[in-house]
Amino acid sequence: MVAIFPLAVLLLLLNSGTVQSTPFPVRVGVVVDMDNYVGKMGLNCITMALSDFYTKHGHYQTRLVLTKRDSKRDVVGAAAAALDLLKNVQVQAIIGPLSSMQAPFMIHLGNKSQVPIITFSASSPSLLSIQSPYFVRAALGDSSQVRAIAAIVQAYGWREVVPIYVDNEFGHGIMPFLADSLEKVNVRIPYRSVIPSFATDDQIVAELSMLMTNQTRVFIVHMRTTLGSRLFSKAKLLEMMSKDYVWIITDGMTNELTSMDQSAIEEYMQGVIGVKPHIPKSEELHKFKVKYKKEIQLQNPTNHDLDLNIFGLWAYDSAVALAMAVEKARIRNATFLKKANDSTTPTDLEGFGVSGIGTELIQALSSTTFRGLAGEFKLVEGQLESPPYQIINVIGAGARAVGYWTNDNGIVREINFAKSTKKTYSTSKSNIGFIMWPGDRKNPPKGWVTPTNGKKLRIGVPVKFRFFEFMHITWNSDNSTKVEGYCKDVFDMVIEALPYGVQYEYVPFATSDHKRAGSYDEFVYAVYQGDFDAAVGDVTIIANRSHFVDFTLPYTESEHRINEDFRGPLWHQVGTIFWFSFSTMVFANKERVISNLSRFLLIIWFLVVLILTQSYTASLTSMLTVQELKPTITDVNELIRNKETVGYHNGSFVLELLKGLNFDKSRLLAYNSPEDMHELFRKGSANGGIAAAFDEIPYVKLFLAKYCSKYIMVGPTYKTDGFGFAFPIGSPLVPDISRAILNVTEGKKMMEIEKKWFENDTKCADSSEFSSSNSLGIESFWGLFMIVGIAGVLALIIYVTSFLYENWHVVRPGSDAETTLATKSLVLVQRFNNKDLTCHTFKNYERRVNHNDCGCDCARIVMEPSNEYFHPSPSTFSQNSPGNNSPPSPISSSP
Template sequence: MNDIILQTDSVEREPHSHSQVLFVLILTTKYHFSLFRPTDIITLDMNFYYYWLWLVFLFMLPYLEQVYSNSRPSFVNIGAIFTFDSSIGKVAKLAMEQAVKDVNSNSSILHSTQLVLHMQTSNCSGFDGMIQALRFMETDVIAILGPQSSVVSHIVAHVANELRVPMLSFAATDPTLSSLQFPFFVRTTLSDLYQMTAVAEIIDFYGWKEVITIYVDDDYGRNGVSALDDALAERRCRISYKVGIKSGPDVDRGEITNLLVNVAMMQSRIIVVHAHSNSGFMIFKVAHYLGMMQEGYVWIATDWLSTVLDSTSLPLETMDTLQGALVLRQHTPDTDRKKMFTSKWNNLTGGSLGLNSYGLHAYDTVWLVAQAIDNFFSQGGVVSCTNYTSLHSDKAGGLNLDAMSIFDNGTLLLNNILRSNFVGLSGPIKLDSERSLFRPAYDIINVVGNGVRRVGYWSNYSGLSIVSPETLYANPPNRSSANQHLHTVIWPGETTSRPRGWVFPNNGKQLRIGVPIRASYREFVSPVKGTDLFKGFCVDVFVAAVNLLPYAVPYRFVPFGDGHKNPSYTEFVNKITTGYFDGAVGDIAIVTNRTRIVDFTQPYAASGLVVVAPFKKINSGGWSFLQPFTPFMWIVTACFFFFVGIVVWILEHRVNDEFRGSPKQQFVTILWSVIYLRESYCHALLNSCILLYMLWYKRDYYYTTTNK
């Protein structure tokens, strides 16, 4: 037994040798069995074997723990790049710090490994962001959170791709940051592609067709407006005027004033502002000064404004400049977990800093990385780096970047990030094929008084609705126009009436509408003497169609022809193709050769031959059935009447006694014989009365039915 103890002591002195552990177990078992004779082995008590099995397990437990701990490091580094003093950065910094504390205090994730977060500010500068990203690579950072700015994200994403470090941005919304160009870029917030779709559906919902966009002239602003242009085109709307302003902290009030003066001279009154907070508030301040926040205008701001409204309390003077504006805000479900964190947040900040949607995304991003790292280690992943050889070539010059290295297992960690699926503070955290959050949704809020009121929701699942997206997810999607609803909006000027959205522009170009001056058929088109106006059926149809348009169309009629003879309509149509006329109004026939060079409207007059006859009112008196008989027709009828009677008298006079007698008697016989030759005078008189009665009754029935 002393040998066993000594052997055990030797094993304890060398805990890292797995082969020695196995050798000691085998040796111990052999030595134990050598104490008994072969015939005594069968009689051993089974409890004795159980005792030795437990002893072996307890003996190996410290070594198994050490082997497990050797596969996971004691800490792991992640980095974060954003602007500390911005509206998003202030909230994100505190949210990520709290998320790291919650992760490290949770024993169910990362276990003995501590998550270490290194933060660097980029000051919204692409150069500073790149420098900070390179510094992270010297500390074996295996994931980068941020950057906050889309401009900086474009630059840092190139560094992340080269060094195979996953980059998760909780605030970069530029839709051109795609996984095709940047395979290691993951967006943990909503893309502006969805936000601009929401703006386009709001514009289409209210029936507006043209909008004006004011945007910051960088990647964030330009690409966002480009996405809006595409979304509007799908709904047969368009951007009529684009206004770009310089990006940066210094905003020139005079420059913005000149830009807004030009906007005020335009036709559209629908203005979309996609900018940063510093320039955005200046735009609204100048617009309020110029009287552009009055009735008739519509202002729509993207989520830059809601981020500030949720984070800080604005002065009353600033809130006055925002009255009536529609604002989009990233939607996050009102869950119990979110309410508990909001209460905890208020205790941390003392109510001085509000929690916005980007802060929730930043918190969830830390948890997303932590869970992915935990799965990474469970799959046998190891944090190992290889020197970036490209920096040691002649191309590197004098750069001292020897510490730069490539994360060997970056692809494995990235795959674990993409497969993440859990419920965070901002809702379900699941990435789609575009590496963006699943089921995007926005709140639509209205700035009223000193706060905001929610007028509806937009989701990629069901469009505009007054019901929360979580409720609609339980039902099949319905994007029909009848299912799109929003609450009443209080527009600028404190009105609830839907603004028309356009006015007659002060600097708009008038359309030249050609009008033929004919010598005949002047009912279609003819000039009004002494004026430059025109009248006629074609002109009335054109004016009625223009009045039905949801926007203003300035135009003027330009005559074609001298009025002494009909002009050539082929030459008239050719004037449109040359640009002399913008359009034409008149009785222009639609023929094949003309349809090849111009577009015609639908014909508004039926083609073919018609008969035009004067309408004469019919007299419905008792003797109206006699009106078709003219005096000449009465004379001819009377002549035929007597002619037939004379012929009958000539034929019957010699053989029929009824046709004899005095001349008076024979004359009467001739008259009655014409009607009924073989009946008596009484019977003939009765038949005549019946005939007259039937004619009278038929006449009354006809006029009664036709006048109903």
């Protein structure tokens, strides 16, 4: 018994080894289009992947056994193939299908039978909406690339793009994700161009011709190469592959560029840019590419389709991942579980059971990770994790990389896989290499042109009785109009600064007899009613109007008085005020002055300093006296208590403001022009005129420009946001125009427009013309400074002449023939530096001891620079608070 036991153990071990040496077969179906390049490539890669894998992993106890079916490029054919594999072969997984159109029905079949459906090429994001736990995309969904495309569009500042996509599941699936991504970077999609999957050449030409009539010149093409190559050939025929055009292709075409006819690429697609997943280089990938070409040539020596693209790599990795998952799930004798009513099923669609190992297999597959030929294989929510994307530019017969896009860093020149704690997202075009654009253009196109049939926006403009500087409408004999003014010029400049073209025309807000059609509130309300596409003019941004329209940012300054000497940053202004007040100082010199020439020069300088000091003292006195001038009225409540009559600009919102301040309606008078306001002021409140006027600061400045010596602007001010352009609520133009306003208001063109219409207003609005005529500056004392300069030069000449005369025996010619000129000059310098003992300051020893330097030779003059005082206007006074609003402000007469 003891001897028999080891023998039994040995036989058991041998029997166990025999069992383990026979792998368990696991049936797997493959559904592809056999006559399609991608289908044939994918099938070859799957076969080679299993051969390579089991050669390296011969100890595995499972083996995938492939059963191939041809989907015949048809949705019904793919469904029939899948149904046959599930019912008759009872496969435990299906690799396929190729297209997004074939996938939905197969996914439902896999979900019903609990058999994993693994695709390596169906990329439509909408497939995930089926929410089948048994669907795996061992490839990238089209939604993975939309952020990369949006980053490129943002980098070059294009604000409108037109997608051109195929009219099927593949084409429609990407659109919601692309639209959302573009919207996040403020890019509009004004039109979507949909091309039928079986479109004729005439249909393609008709659609492209229509696109040529619109202004947008940035196109995003999302389709496969079979249709895409035809699209670009017709675009070339219509001269749309020329300058001003931008063509961006998705990875639906970039992934297959290597399989396209190279002559077609050179002829039709030059300058196209696109994105495709980045495939890291590896030794395994290089070896497989070489092996793949050899294998294809052995199968068919006349076959020229030897190029391997990313779909083949994904097919290879799919097969490897499935083989690893089957082994990980420890599948043995996999069978289908028959349904209870299976024998009575009326149709073949229900004539299959449920996989007994489907749940374990899908769980193992979802957790499988490894480094494949296409990069890291890792499934996230049922599909491959998004890798970096490569930005390519089509030049010649192929494409070259010009940059990359990553989730964390945006657009980068090179990919740095080193882990970094600092993540900065960039969309700078400086990180993109040189791009040759269509038409051999080296500079990026602006992305739009003036459309040939675009609808013109109707821009409403107000009819003004006066204040024509802001807006002025002139009717011609043929009833056409000419619009001029500050507001019109600013709007034209802002529209010109937009990154795309806008066609528009000015339409007066007027009656048939060329009169104003209503108040400014009614003018704004006309935009709300759809009579105008926008309102341009001296329209103030106030709260009640914002209920009906969207305003752009204000384009006028408000609340800040215009004086160029006191503009700038806050601390600069404060520093300027104190500098004018305390910079002048006069003090006596502590050094003794002995030289008569120095004394002469100092006498002249002291005379100049005395004049300067006295002049500025008088100027300061005058300034302080002016500041004591007070307006006759400074309080709104005083106007109400005394029942004074006040004026307001006719048609302005100020009328409602005054009513809100409890002014009696009978005490309110309207004026239409600066002349009307002046006349009302001249009459006075007691004689049918006004005691004060309330108006917006831009109008006040114009008024003071004409009558600034008689009136003064006082507070308090009531805040508004200045003048703005009004658009319908939700208009996409509002943010773009607001950004353009910020850009142009700080430029030189804005200053030129202001100078054109208000050239003399800023000076008189602060009465600087009065102060400048009486104020003192450096130029007022040029004569005194010239006298000081002449005296200084004269003293120098006299001293040098006297010194040379006294030492002429040293430098005169012939005094010493052997002495050179350089030696004589050195002696002369030494004599100048030595003490002059003949000077009266060295006549006795004590004075020689007390004074080491000869006062006859040198004198020290200490001078302090003079400063100017700023003189404010003698006729205006403002109590403005800081800000950028354009409020109305009361005006009253100065005493």
